[in-house]
Amino acid sequence: MPQHRLSPHQWLILTVVALCAPLGDTCLSRGMTHVGAITLHDPGALVRAVFTPWVGGGIALLICFFASYLTALSWADLTFVLPATAFGNVIVALLAKFWLHEAISWQRWAGIALITVGVGFVAQGPPRTERPGGANTAQPVEAAEEEHAR
């Protein structure tokens, strides 16, 4: 039977996947805008940019994203994890609206609604589906419970 339940730890991993990618991109974008134009005549500027707070923070967030993304892929399907990644854009848009008080057009609200519905569809199903020939061996919740019981 495919597992329909995710453990709290697995929900946490998916939340980190969803949050770190858009936040990391935003930090990189802000950092690189502050650094200014980088030309081929001064390649050292690119190295110096890595050590600025915003760019360094962005890289750290993207490393967190990639580690969590790989962990999620080890117990969930690609078609389960990718909508979770896209849901991060919704979180960032909502943060922009309610924290930074930015205006959100009706097209963006429609986008938020569609992504939320799409993620809801996927979240109702199992994170990893059965494969023909029994190739699917990952049983995330059971495996974790067995480990705890040991």
Next chain:
Amino acid sequence: MTMLFIAPGTGAWAAAGMIATTVILSTTGEVLTAAAMQKIGDLDVIRERSGMKGAIKAVVTCPLFFAGVLFLALAFFSLLFALNHLDLSLVAPAAASLTLVTNAVAGKIFLKENVDRRRWAAAVFVCVGVYLLAH
């Protein structure tokens, strides 16, 4: 309408080709990475058994993982090339949303994932949603 987002001297077919290249490279990278992680197994379980070092070792000793990262890097450079000729407001949403659909197709064909009607609907909903949100 779309011509507004394309730099002078870049044809519509060339623009489509750049976006398609980015999408294909990105999908190949995602599928190879997902296949690598399926092969390695549950990282949470490996980490509980062998610690963080064991989990990192399991990932970095898998050739499929490096093949995936190589294609993801190529997709990144392909995106940079496309951004040199096309507007961000066209390339970013188009590549991000199309990749979701191509990944669903590739997941079904290559990873043998059971992409049922619910997941197809989710792929299309999220694809259109990302385009609207990012545009």
